[in-house]
Amino acid sequence: MDFFHSQETLRSIEWMLRAIIAFFFLLIVVKVMGQRAISQLRLLDFVITLVLGNIIAHPLSDEHLGMKGSMISTVVLVVLYTGGLLISLKSRRIEKILEPAPFPLIKEGEIIYKGLKKARISIDHLLAELRKEKIEDVNKVALALWESDGKISIFLDPKYEALTPAIYQMKTEPFDLPRTIIKEGKIDSTVFAEINKEEGWLINTLNNHHQTEVNNVLLATIDRKKDLKVFLYK
Structure with a gap:
């Protein structure tokens, strides 16, 4: 030795x-x-x-x-x-x-104190994690699990879940991620081929609808419907 x-x-x-x-x-x-x-x-x-x-x-x-x-x-x-x-x-x-199995910190609106001791976190820490998920009331939580990586998985009681179009079987538009066309006053010319537009169209749109020029734009995005969102330097 x-x-x-x-x-x-x-x-x-x-x-x-x-x-x-x-x-x-x-x-x-x-x-x-x-x-x-x-x-x-x-x-x-x-x-x-x-x-x-x-x-x-x-x-x-x-x-x-x-x-x-x-x-x-x-x-x-x-x-x-x-x-x-x-x-x-x-x-x-x-x-x-x-990688230990997850264990409950909250179950059916009740805080499991043994779970808090096992995870070695305080009630204040648990409440802070709930606030991050925009949950102000412990009673709304159906289940909160302490995961092996130190994160807390939170599941709301179904009656407090947000309503979604799927619940009412409503048709929705397909997901569309807007493309960045201007960033910090510089135009990304690669986007024009995808939207079938030219740089002149962008400049005219900025002048006519937003009363500004390219070098005043902090960020501008465009979706497949040609909807231009502009954020100016402030």
Whole structure:
């Protein structure tokens, strides 16, 4: 176990052992810290990002450290990371450890306090997440789940869901993503071929309907109906 302590030099196998120990040690530490510490990353992703950044940074900032050890450690960690992903796909037990199943924080309008303790978040944090989804009342929530990446999935009670055309079997226009035709006073000429128009048409439209010129436009978009939306510098 001498490789575990400070040494003048380390052999390749000792660098590998250090990397393996550090990898599994960090897995345990992050699990103990809780899912909130993962900050919307999977457990393996969080650990590998944290470790690799430090491994590569040290030899680049310390002239007394060679690259050999860092490169060996990096290769070992990448192998462990890839192996962990493959094993989690084949082993249900390992998958549950690395990516735990979601658990409820709110169910049928009632806050599950045990879920809050398990997720290690406060009621204020939960209410803040509800406000982000424009939900002002906990009673409107049918189910809120704490996901393995630290996010909260929220499902409203059906009676509070927004009405949509599909409910009334109404016909709607197909989805149309407007194209940017002017950005920061510059025209994107590639859009004209798609809308079968010329630059002169755009300039005239700006003058006649918006009483402005191209260099005054912060953003202008156009849809397939030739509807031009103009946003000026202010």
